[in-house]
Amino acid sequence: MSARGEKRGSYPYDALSPDVAPGSEEEQREAVATERTRKRKTRIIATLGPASESEEKIEELIARGVDIFRFNMSHASPDWVRRTSAFVRERSRRFGRNVGLLLDTQGPAIRTGDLAARLELHPGDTFTFTVRGDPSVDERSVSVNYDDLAQDLRVGDVVLVDNGVIQMKVLDKQGFRVRCEVVTPGVMGSRRHINLPGVRVNLPPLTNKDLQDIDLGVECQMDYFALSFVREANDVDLLRQILIARGSKAVIVAKIEDQAAVRNLPQILESADAIMVARGDLGIECPFEDLPIIQRRIVKICLQEMKPVIVATHLLESMTQNPVPTRAEITDIANAVYEQADALMLSGETAAGRYPLECVSVLDRVIRRTERSGGAGYATLAELTKDQQEIASAAVHLADQTRAAAICVFTRQGKLTTAVSGLRPRYSPIYALVGEEDLCRRLMLCYGSEPIASRYPTSQEEGLAIAERELRKRGAISSGDKVVLLSEVPLLGERARSVVLYQVE
Known part of the structure; x- marks a missing residue:
């Protein structure tokens, strides 16, 4: 038996132990650099339903790490949505969390x-x-x-x-x-x-019920709208027009659920704010052996285009009845995390299953462990086509090279934060400093970012002071740490670069 094997039994090191330091000197430096940033980067979306709708369960789900709650309009009643969304909003504020609300349309089923x-x-x-x-x-x-x-x-x-x-x-x-x-x-x-796999059906993108539910979602100030059975970009554009007319800035998530959506993905991706790999219907509409390949292709393209992507359905299906997951489910979750999807979504597991709280804890645990093992690196394929993306790329490169303790983004619309998140910084958590509470919630889908409600600075000096104050308040930095600061527009009165590296005194 080798010396390394003697230290850790029959393996060079115990890959499942949370406290094992990697072997090489480079890996050890990376471990030290990331030790402070153990916050989970991948978001958790949980569906509310009979198993999780009580006030006690909702509070516990928030405490266990749910970032966004989904309201499935195939089953939800308007009064229930109004009552439950208001409670989630009130409790998340009390806990100091920016928990998002997602309304999922039934679609033309x-x-x-x-x-x-x-x-x-x-x-x-x-x-x-x-x-x-x-x-x-x-x-x-x-x-x-x-x-x-x-x-x-x-x-x-x-x-x-x-x-x-x-x-x-x-x-x-x-x-x-x-x-x-x-x-x-x-x-x-x-x-x-x-x-009807492969059959183009003559159904409207939004039914009368969907239109009523969208009005309800706007009334309840939903942060995200998931559009079911998207077939082409025009479907997304129609929803966008409706939301704009009703004064909503909500994020539009296009659900990829059939062969037409897969074929039209590039155009859909251009129109949508985010994508969901809805593996339930997608696995029926497409040959099941193609599903893992389609999922990987969608995640890869989304990272290339710097658009958030959600992997959904059957993540912990066995836990609707059993208190522990199958080993295959754990591996499935780990693969999605390794591909660096922005979020994983639980459906029936938390809506109607016997163990909704345990499902969130299992998901949180597997995500955290898998994130520490690295990622597939799809973000290196990102195509920079806009000035904001170039600025984000410069900031992420600088943060990676200096192992910055944080990247702080002052943003008015969230686009710069989405770009930084899409490039998947290796070591540095992202702190999005925004002026509106609702924008904080809309940014909860962005991988590795923590939105913070803050006023927009008028100068670079003020921006540095605000960033340092907010990060110290959260214990994210200490003396000697490096921080990368960038803003969506040049700060007033300054001709300085949009990306600044400074060291905390």
Whole structure:
């Protein structure tokens, strides 16, 4: 056994121990430089629901590290959203946290109608979908809420029901009826979700319900709107126009959930503020073996374009019923963190699962440990096309070279903070000093950044004083530390550089 093996048992060092110092001198210096900045960089988004809606649970979720709460409008009622969002806002202020609120639209979902009784389906059975109230003599049939179903489908197309559990193949069409052959067994129930992989459906990007829910979200001052079943950039542009007309500055998150969205990702990315890899429907609409590749490609492109990206769905699915995760789930989470996604989102785990608090703790624990092992480095591929991005790149390079204790960004709109975050500084936490509380919450999605409500300085000297005061208050710096300071616009009365390195006295 080697000497290093004798120190740590059968391994050169225990990779799972939180206190192990890396071996080389360079690695040890990096460990010392990052020891002070152990704050979690990857954000946690948790969905609220029956399992987590009580005041006690919400308070505990905030305490355990939830950064953004999601309201799933496929299930939420307006009164519940008003009441719960107000409580989250009040409690987060009391705890001194900038917890964001995200409204997730239901989107133009295709669903089955009501059945008198559940139907057992077996391979080889025939089953009929009817639209526009067309009656069917087949007892194995159900209505569908999408009028153009028969028009859009072709013989041989695949129809997936109940999140892909039941698979069918189209045999023929007669008027407003579509007759299918059952391929996989299952139980057909009422109001089940239908997926049509590869089929372009003639559905509006926003339904009447979505429009009502968006009005509700604006009323409740939601910080983020997640747009479901985005197919093209125009879908995002439509939501943007609606929000602007209603006076909302909320962040628009485009959910990538089908093949059309994957094909149109570059254009969608240009229109959206952030992207969500919605692996639930995406894993149904696309071949499941392609899902990891699609996820990695989306994360990589988002980092290249310096746009925040969320990885969502089935992160800790087993913990809806069990108190501990599977090893595969832990690895899945670690991979997303290693790719340096901005945020990971829990859905049913916290909304309806038995262990919502434990899920957040597990996610927090795995994220923290994985962040210490480095990242994939996709941010090195970032394309700098704007002046603000060039300024951000200069600041991050300077901070990396000097191992700065912090990067302080004075920002009025948040764009410079998003650019700095997108470049993934190696050692330095990002402190975004902003003038508005709502902008603090909108910046909570940015990887590795901590928004702080502060007035905008009028000179470079005042900016240095404000930054040092705020960082000392949080114990982020001490005498001798280096800090990189940058601002969104040149400070008034100064011709100094937009990026400044100074040492704390």
